[in-house]
Amino acid sequence: MISRFKYYKLLLLVIFCSFLSFKLTSQNIKIFDFESKKPVQGALVKLYSLDSKLYLRKYTNNLGFISCDLVRPTRLNISHITYTTFDTIINEISNDIVFYIKKNKNPLKEVVVTAQIGEELVSNSVNNFLILSKNNIENSSSNNLVDLLSTQALFDISYDSFLGSGLSIQGLQGNNVKILIDGIPVIGRKGSQIDISQINLSNVDRIEILKGPAAVSYGTNSTGGVINLITNYNSGDYVNLSSYFENIGMSQINLNLKKSINGQNFQLNIGSSDFSGFSEDTLRSLEWKPKKQLFGDFFWSKKINNNKIQFKTSIFEEEIIELGLENNPPLNGIAYDMYYTSSRKSNYLKFSNFSDFYDINSLISYSVTKFDKNQFFVDINSDNSELIIDSEFNTKDFFKSAYARTEYNRSKSDNFKFQLGLDFNYELVGGSKIIDEEATIFEQSIFLQSNLILFSKLNTKIGIRIPNHSIYSAPLIPSFNIKYDFHPRLIFRQSYATGFRAPSVKELFLEFIDSNHNIVGNINLEAEKSHAFQSSINYIPYKNNMNLISLDIEFFLNEMTNKINLAQIENSNAYTYYNLSNSTYTGLNFFLKTEIGKKNKFEFSWNRYRIKTNTLKYKLPKQNFSAFYSYLNDEFNFGFNINWKLKSKSEFERFNDLGELVTYEQDSYQLLNASLQRNFKQINSILKIGFKNIFDVKTINSDIQGGVHDGSESIISWGRTSFISLNYYPFRKD
Numbered sequence: 001m002i003s004r005f006k007y008y009k010l011l012l013l014v015i016f017c018s019f020l021s022f023k024l025t026s027q028n029i030k031i032f033d034f035e036s037k038k039p040v041q042g043a044l045v046k047l048y049s050l051d052s053k054l055y056l057r058k059y060t061n062n063l064g065f066i067s068c069d070l071v072r073p074t075r076l077n078i079s080h081i082t083y084t085t086f087d088t089i090i091n092e093i094s095n096d097i098v099f100y101i102k103k104n105k106n107p108l109k110e111v112v113v114t115a116q117i118g119e120e121l122v123s124n125s126v127n128n129f130l131i132l133s134k135n136n137i138e139n140s141s142s143n144n145l146v147d148l149l150s151t152q153a154l155f156d157i158s159y160d161s162f163l164g165s166g167l168s169i170q171g172l173q174g175n176n177v178k179i180l181i182d183g184i185p186v187i188g189r190k191g192s193q194i195d196i197s198q199i200n201l202s203n204v205d206r207i208e209i210l211k212g213p214a215a216v217s218y219g220t221n222s223t224g225g226v227i228n229l230i231t232n233y234n235s236g237d238y239v240n241l242s243s244y245f246e247n248i249g250m251s252q253i254n255l256n257l258k259k260s261i262n263g264q265n266f267q268l269n270i271g272s273s274d275f276s277g278f279s280e281d282t283l284r285s286l287e288w289k290p291k292k293q294l295f296g297d298f299f300w301s302k303k304i305n306n307n308k309i310q311f312k313t314s315i316f317e318e319e320i321i322e323l324g325l326e327n328n329p330p331l332n333g334i335a336y337d338m339y340y341t342s343s344r345k346s347n348y349l350k351f352s353n354f355s356d357f358y359d360i361n362s363l364i365s366y367s368v369t370k371f372d373k374n375q376f377f378v379d380i381n382s383d384n385s386e387l388i389i390d391s392e393f394n395t396k397d398f399f400k401s402a403y404a405r406t407e408y409n410r411s412k413s414d415n416f417k418f419q420l421g422l423d424f425n426y427e428l429v430g431g432s433k434i435i436d437e438e439a440t441i442f443e444q445s446i447f448l449q450s451n452l453i454l455f456s457k458l459n460t461k462i463g464i465r466i467p468n469h470s471i472y473s474a475p476l477i478p479s480f481n482i483k484y485d486f487h488p489r490l491i492f493r494q495s496y497a498t499g500f501r502a503p504s505v506k507e508l509f510l511e512f513i514d515s516n517h518n519i520v521g522n523i524n525l526e527a528e529k530s531h532a533f534q535s536s537i538n539y540i541p542y543k544n545n546m547n548l549i550s551l552d553i554e555f556f557l558n559e560m561t562n563k564i565n566l567a568q569i570e571n572s573n574a575y576t577y578y579n580l581s582n583s584t585y586t587g588l589n590f591f592l593k594t595e596i597g598k599k600n601k602f603e604f605s606w607n608r609y610r611i612k613t614n615t616l617k618y619k620l621p622k623q624n625f626s627a628f629y630s631y632l633n634d635e636f637n638f639g640f641n642i643n644w645k646l647k648s649k650s651e652f653e654r655f656n657d658l659g660e661l662v663t664y665e666q667d668s669y670q671l672l673n674a675s676l677q678r679n680f681k682q683i684n685s686i687l688k689i690g691f692k693n694i695f696d697v698k699t700i701n702s703d704i705q706g707g708v709h710d711g712s713e714s715i716i717s718w719g720r721t722s723f724i725s726l727n728y729y730p731f732r733k734d
Helices: 002-022 134-139 145-149 505-509
Strands: 023-033 044-048 054-059 065-071 074-080 083-090 096-101 129-133 155-160 164-169 177-181 204-211 225-231 238-246 250-261 264-275 291-304 307-322 334-354 358-379 384-387 395-413 416-431 438-455 458-469 477-487 490-501 511-513 518-520 528-543 547-568 574-596 600-613 622-633 638-647 650-655 661-666 669-680 685-692 699-701 713-715 721-728
Touching (some): 044 065, 074 096, 083 096, 129 134, 134 204, 145 155, 145 164, 416 505, 438 505, 622 650
Parallel strands (some): 023 096, 518 574
Antiparallel strands (some): 023 065, 044 054, 044 074, 074 083, 155 164, 250 264, 264 291, 291 307, 307 334, 334 358, 358 384, 358 395, 395 416, 416 438, 458 477, 477 490, 490 528, 511 518, 638 669
16 A cells, blocks of 8 residues: 555656656747847737647737746747747747847738737738838838829829818728828818828838728728828837938928837927929919928837837928919009918827737827918018908818727637727817807717637638717628638638718818818718628739749729719819719729849739719729839849839719719829939938939819819829938948
8 A cells, every 4th residue: 555655656756747847937038129139029929839729928028028937849929010920839948038030021921900809910811901111101202191192003192282182092082081190090181081191101110001991990981991000119219310302392301219218118200391382384373382391299108017008299280372463553562372271289198908818908099180271461572461351261170089999809819809899089170161160070889899710711800880970870880801711822801891971070061262162061961871892812823032922803892872972063163062872883903012032022003993873974994003113232232113103094073054963084194203222321321312203294184183173174293303312320230
């Protein structure tokens, strides 16, 4: 009996010793940047047993490490929004295990956050995305959002020398596209559009463009898609001074400073843009109005244990001057000038809590946008001016928005993720041109999404939004997505979603009147509703460490009821909003991406769609083509870039003298930009010279484009220009 007891004790001792050899406690996994050797904060570390069961999920701290209990052997996965996902097997265990990860340059390994449950590899997401990286922004020499999107086939851009630039995506105009900056909605629409020329890209790290409805995640104004600009707030020390000069009289200067102190990250980004105006005649009044912009933002963040706090404040100021014509004798020497000023201020506070298998993200923001118009009497000879007191010409309009959002994301395993969220949006619009001078709209919603991998090849996501709108009765908004991997290089996606968009305060109540425009709100507008279907196939015929060929073909169908449009009344400069009872948008997108070695990149896009309505007959499909080629030789520190876009002949609508809605045609045109760059590493500078609008396209035959400019021609550009830009990094070590 005693010998048997000793045998059991010996057996337990052997088992215990085996367990000790199998498991070591309190290991530190440290993550560093491959190039700078600095710790990477906020990297998500996942540990799996060899049977693919997730047993740990943690984010690295400001020192770039996590503490954990490692099982040997284990599979390690490291992901970060700006780094290439790293995956390996750990067999040998020591107290400190160090990994170096590289900045992401592979489009298949980019991470997205827009409308996702947490973060997701773009190749794993069930949604269709177009990602425009920092390299895309720099290679296209884009200063603002309109510069960048005008090179993409997916977008139609409308131009107006007063109202700025608007967009449409797959036929749906900007009032159906939600524009976000770090997840915060941009407010203050002129006409029915956000002026995307006011969105500067000096501190944008990448842009995530979700194609198709995203109403479950973001509610109204997102039936056409979402554009989310992600700013660059990575930790570390950084200084960049950039300048840009264009021979048309355009210049921009920008300073970007980053500093990390005791686990806190600070960033200051300030800049200015100046355009002196341009016209081909010698009259005092200019076709392209003088414009000045000032912009800046301050950012602070700190991570405390498993919590992260972020604060950002942003400002934007713009002044456009409409110089009046000099009066005829005997009143010569005097003129009347109009000043249009825009002011945008935004503040947000974000709080995030990270746990092993869940995270909570909350934010609250407050934004104010103001539009002022003032008329001045000008003595041209003495250069003196005096404000004219006239309520018809001096107006003030403001937009105020309070926005709050909370998400609870749970991911106990990679096979199932769940999201529960609440959001609240309150908008107040006021001004002399608002009916009753003030109007308010508020909306609150609950949204739920679940991501379920049924088996290794089939990924599904189901979502629903339960909204409550202060004016309109809002329906339940469901969505359903599937992703099926026939092969790691052949992926099929299918989605269905409904959408709802209530008319904005401006569409209902605002009057916008100046010498070129007369836009009147329509209080009888109905809310929009939509049903959208999308299918896509992604095929990668060739891929290795140096080369890549990727093909995407997407098909879409969007059926809309009560689509809200803005159309001109024929033979006048007046515009009105109206409901188009039934409209259908069908089409396809084709994308080709290639990388040849590390030096050559080529992209080609084709966007084609048709519009059918119960009141209008469009004869022509709308088509856009775009191509981009980039060459970069690190050995000789030299590169060049070419951007080309073709917009085909197309049709638009307006009201005739009888009040009937009719279509008319607009001619096709092409845009071509090219640039050369040289990296002077000895002085930490990058010099770029180039040409924009090489084909010298200025206007095209048309009565009106997607915007609201009066005349028989559509404005495209001020013509061919040349530019030079310089980026200086005084403390860069590479």
